[in-house]
Amino acid sequence: MRPELELISEWIRPGARVLDLGCGDGALLAYLREHRQVSGYGLEIDSANMLQCIQAGVNVIHADLEAGLADFGDSSFDYVIMTQTLQAVRQTEALLDEMLRVGRQGVVTFPNFGFWRCRAQIALQGLMPVVKTLPYQWYDTPNIHLFTLRDFEQLCRRKRIDILQRTVLDHAHRPRLGPRLWPNLLGEIALYRLGRA
């Protein structure tokens, strides 16, 4: 997780105002507060995670992001961040819209379903893939929308969302040469910085 935090942090302007959707235990916000002096809030539905944020002194709003971001005004944050969350929400498209309404920019990370091991497990074994970045069985996974880098970029094009920056990593969150050359085949985790004119 740490290298991912560092990579995201490099994209964040110091002193920015940040909203982290599905902030988990607040690790990213704590990291950004320390290294980028950001202010802001995390949204988290899980009570145990919410408690960890409180214990860590991270501002957390205990709420369901599927209910939308109506409580937040247009462009009221510099960045709205969603790490490893987009694949687990029902309202994928609506949330992307909300993200870029509330934030001037969006940062999204997700596991790439186009990774060659995923493809191989389906093609050769005929089974739903279980890989390091998608470690769940099909019947108990929180990930209800599985997609590839190309899927995501197609959606962005269709929705006129600008991709400002992209980094593709291996499962240990390292930016290796392979993922850089063949991102949709060798990349396991994708990081995007998004905007909308």
Next chain:
Amino acid sequence: MPPTFPPDSIGLVTPQTAHFDEPLALDCGRSLADYEMVYETYGTPNADRSNAVLICHALSGDHHVAGYHDEDDPGKPGWWDNCIGPGKPIDTRDFFVVCCNNLGGCKGSTGPTAINPDNRKPYGPDFPIVTVKDWVRSQARLADQLGIAQWAAVIGGSLGGMQAMQWAITFPERIRHSLVIAAAPRLSAQNIAFNEVARQAILSDPDFHHGHYYEFGVVPRRGLMLARMLGHITYLSDEGMRAKFGRELREGKMNFNFNFDTEFQVESYLRHQGHAFVDRFDANTYLLITKTLDYFDPAADFDEDLSAAFHRTQAHFLVIAFTSDWRFAPARSREIVRALVRAGREVSYAEIPSEYGHDAFLMPIPLYHEVLRGYLTRVAREVSADAA
């Protein structure tokens, strides 16, 4: 033999009284020439008293928040004893905890039962209406007397939460953290409607005598009891009542009597609550504080814009709501959170699953207490880092 209080109890506590000679100008335009406030403190103040925490009580609460009054007859501890004490979420090993009976109350602070210096009779209905802002100003004077320049935290549930919110607005530099629990930014029409029925119950009691019942040696028992019974319904949730009472019959069967004796357990519970309340509470105070609730509206001073009310605040906020609370539902707490976010303030919000309704804020619900503990542990660390 010395009494055996539980090890995490603050133990025996003694109320104190503060006298104030300087007149206090009230929102209603009148003023109190001199007045008294009864309060309790627990724990030990640090050198600069920066570890002081103020607990604000709700409608029927008072200054006796934790510990016991009588060592021979421990009886019931203070109203939030499960949360305050050594090792409890509001840890008296870290904090110097203060709680006062608010003005207009009936537990020792100047209120309707006090003697009006103008005519040497109890104030009764002539006691001025006090607002949450008046309370906060009076609490600030108590803080002055106690040498407390800034509260590490002001904490309250329900009407107490409204005081915690008002503190941050009225005295931005005198409060570091505001813990607003099961509160609302102002009452809804439904809230006011319930208050009005409660008031009518008291006002229409023949023993009320326009509020001068002290002179007749009576109290409007039936009215106050009804008001409390009604209040209690709004403090519980439908599911909580079902779990606690169901449709259980006291005698195990329906008697089909037309005499309206209590048949269902819930009836007997409400009557018991009503009776017990009459013996410990004053009807004029009840009337007055329901008006205090109705009038609370910090946004009113800022063109109905609650986030504008928060613009000057410096405190960090923790807002807590309970899922089954329909008196001050989570949606009301989220209004507060939304306004704070829009004002760019530091805020966290926890929505605690509970079936206890509004009463949940007094219950030792594990997640709720862990949230308080987690938050206040950091406050304590912050205070001691500053003091060092």
